[in-house]
Amino acid sequence: MRRYVEYYRQDLPSYEDLQGSAAALMRLQDTYKLDTSKIAEGTLGGVQSTQLTANDCFELGKLTYNSEDFYHSSLWMEHALEKLATQENKQNESDLRAEMLDYMAFSEYRKGNVKTALIFTEELLTLEPNHERATNNKRYYEKMLKDKEASEYARGEDGKTLDMDPVENDYRRSHEFQSYEALCRGEQIMEIKNTHKLACRYRTRNNPLLLMMPAKEEDVFLDPWIVMYHDVMSDSEINAVKGLATPKLNRATVQNSKTGELEVATYRISKSAWLKQDEDPVVAKINARMQAITGLSMDTAEELQVANYGLGGHYEPHFDFARKEEKDAFKSLGTGNRIATFLFYMSDVAAGGATVFPYIGVKLFPKKGTAAFWYNLYKNGEGIYNTRHAACPVLVGIKWVSNKWIHERGQEFRRPCGLYAEE
Incomplete structure (x- = not known):
C-alpha cells in the first residue's frame, strides 16, 4: 500500500x-x-x-x-x-x-x-x-x-x-516595466504614428505554395516593420503540433548573457519543446510555408519551438537577437545572429497573454491561427532595439504559441545588405 x-x-x-x-x-x-x-x-x-x-x-x-x-x-x-x-x-x-x-x-x-x-x-x-x-x-x-x-x-x-x-x-518601477504592464492591460501608452500608411495585402512572392492561397498580410507597425498573418495555420496543424510537443514540454530556459549557458529564470515562466524538420510532415509543411511567406531560408533557422503558458505564464521584456556584448550567444550554432522572428498563435486566450512592444506601444492579442513576423536586425546586421518585446501574463485560459528564430547565414542573397545604415 x-x-x-x-x-x-x-x-x-x-x-x-x-x-x-x-x-x-x-x-x-x-x-x-x-x-x-x-x-x-x-x-x-x-x-x-x-x-x-x-x-x-x-x-x-x-x-x-x-x-x-x-x-x-x-x-x-x-x-x-x-x-x-x-x-x-x-x-x-x-x-x-x-x-x-x-x-x-x-x-x-x-x-x-x-x-x-x-x-x-x-x-x-x-x-x-x-x-x-x-x-x-x-x-x-x-x-x-x-x-x-x-x-x-x-x-x-x-x-x-x-x-x-x-x-x-x-x-x-522603471519606465519600460510600467509601459509593459500598461500595454498588457490594453492601455494606449503613446500615439501610433503613420497609421494611415498601414495596409493589408495578399502576399505570394511568386511562390507556388502561395499562388493558390496567398498569405493575408496586415501591417501593424512600419518602423520597425511588424506584420500579422491571418489564417496561416489550420486547426488540424495546430492539433498535430500540440500532440507532438506535449510529451516533450519542459520548463523554458533563457540564455545567460555572460556564460552563454541555458538556465531557468523567474522572468520567463512557461513550458517549451523543440520540433525537428524531419520529425513529422506537418513540421516540414509549416517550415516550408514560413519560407514561402518571408522569402528567408529556414535551412539555418532554429528548430520550431512550441511554448505553453499556463495561468500567470509570462516572459518579461527581452530581445530575440544577441547584442554586441553577447558575443558567444549563438556561437555553437555557427549561423550568426537571429535576423527575424516568426510567431504563431495556436490558441485564443480569454484574458491576458498579449505580445507587447514597450518602446513603440504595439500590442498583439493572441488569435488562434494567426502569426506575427518582424525583423530583429537591420540589413547591415545591427540590432533593431525597438523590437524589445514581452509576453504578458495569462490571466484566464491557456496560451499556446510556436515560433521560429531565423538566422543570418543563408540569407545573403535573400536579404542582401542595403545602401543605408538603418535599412
Missing part, C-alpha cells in the same frame, strides 16, 4: 509548485491591477473562478511573507482578517486571528510602516496579553517612533520600501 502512495505522490503538487502558483497570482494582481477582494471572490478577467476562504488568503499571505514580499503579504493578511470576521465557522477564530495579526504587524514594519505595525501588535496583545514576541516588538516599535533617525531608517532611504530586493524593485 505504501508503495502505491509513494508512486502517486510524485504526481501531486509540491511546495515548490505552491510557491510558483502564489508568485503567479501576485504577478497577475500587479500587472492587471486586480483588487485583492475580487481575486478572493474568484473574479478574474470577467470569468468566475473558485472563491478563496480566510485560510486560503492566510496561506497566500504566509507564502509571500516567506519570500520576503511584504507588500503582498500585507494585502493578503489584511483580506484574510476581513474574511475571518465574516465567516460563519467561528472555531479557533481567536487563535487564527492572533497568528494573522502577528504576520501582519511584522510585514507592515518591514514595509516601513512602524505606526501601523504598532497598531496591529497592540491588537494582538489584547487577544494574547502574554505573547512574548509581540510584547518585545511593541517596546521596539515605540522606541523607533520616539527616535527620529531610527524612524527614517525604518522607512528606507529615499522613501524606498524594504519589501523587495532593491535591484528588482527599481526595475519594476
Whole structure:
C-alpha cells in the first residue's frame, strides 16, 4: 500500500509548485491591477473562478511573507482578517486571528510602516496579553517612533520600501516595466504614428505554395516593420503540433548573457519543446510555408519551438537577437545572429497573454491561427532595439504559441545588405 502512495505522490503538487502558483497570482494582481477582494471572490478577467476562504488568503499571505514580499503579504493578511470576521465557522477564530495579526504587524514594519505595525501588535496583545514576541516588538516599535533617525531608517532611504530586493524593485518601477504592464492591460501608452500608411495585402512572392492561397498580410507597425498573418495555420496543424510537443514540454530556459549557458529564470515562466524538420510532415509543411511567406531560408533557422503558458505564464521584456556584448550567444550554432522572428498563435486566450512592444506601444492579442513576423536586425546586421518585446501574463485560459528564430547565414542573397545604415 505504501508503495502505491509513494508512486502517486510524485504526481501531486509540491511546495515548490505552491510557491510558483502564489508568485503567479501576485504577478497577475500587479500587472492587471486586480483588487485583492475580487481575486478572493474568484473574479478574474470577467470569468468566475473558485472563491478563496480566510485560510486560503492566510496561506497566500504566509507564502509571500516567506519570500520576503511584504507588500503582498500585507494585502493578503489584511483580506484574510476581513474574511475571518465574516465567516460563519467561528472555531479557533481567536487563535487564527492572533497568528494573522502577528504576520501582519511584522510585514507592515518591514514595509516601513512602524505606526501601523504598532497598531496591529497592540491588537494582538489584547487577544494574547502574554505573547512574548509581540510584547518585545511593541517596546521596539515605540522606541523607533520616539527616535527620529531610527524612524527614517525604518522607512528606507529615499522613501524606498524594504519589501523587495532593491535591484528588482527599481526595475519594476522603471519606465519600460510600467509601459509593459500598461500595454498588457490594453492601455494606449503613446500615439501610433503613420497609421494611415498601414495596409493589408495578399502576399505570394511568386511562390507556388502561395499562388493558390496567398498569405493575408496586415501591417501593424512600419518602423520597425511588424506584420500579422491571418489564417496561416489550420486547426488540424495546430492539433498535430500540440500532440507532438506535449510529451516533450519542459520548463523554458533563457540564455545567460555572460556564460552563454541555458538556465531557468523567474522572468520567463512557461513550458517549451523543440520540433525537428524531419520529425513529422506537418513540421516540414509549416517550415516550408514560413519560407514561402518571408522569402528567408529556414535551412539555418532554429528548430520550431512550441511554448505553453499556463495561468500567470509570462516572459518579461527581452530581445530575440544577441547584442554586441553577447558575443558567444549563438556561437555553437555557427549561423550568426537571429535576423527575424516568426510567431504563431495556436490558441485564443480569454484574458491576458498579449505580445507587447514597450518602446513603440504595439500590442498583439493572441488569435488562434494567426502569426506575427518582424525583423530583429537591420540589413547591415545591427540590432533593431525597438523590437524589445514581452509576453504578458495569462490571466484566464491557456496560451499556446510556436515560433521560429531565423538566422543570418543563408540569407545573403535573400536579404542582401542595403545602401543605408538603418535599412
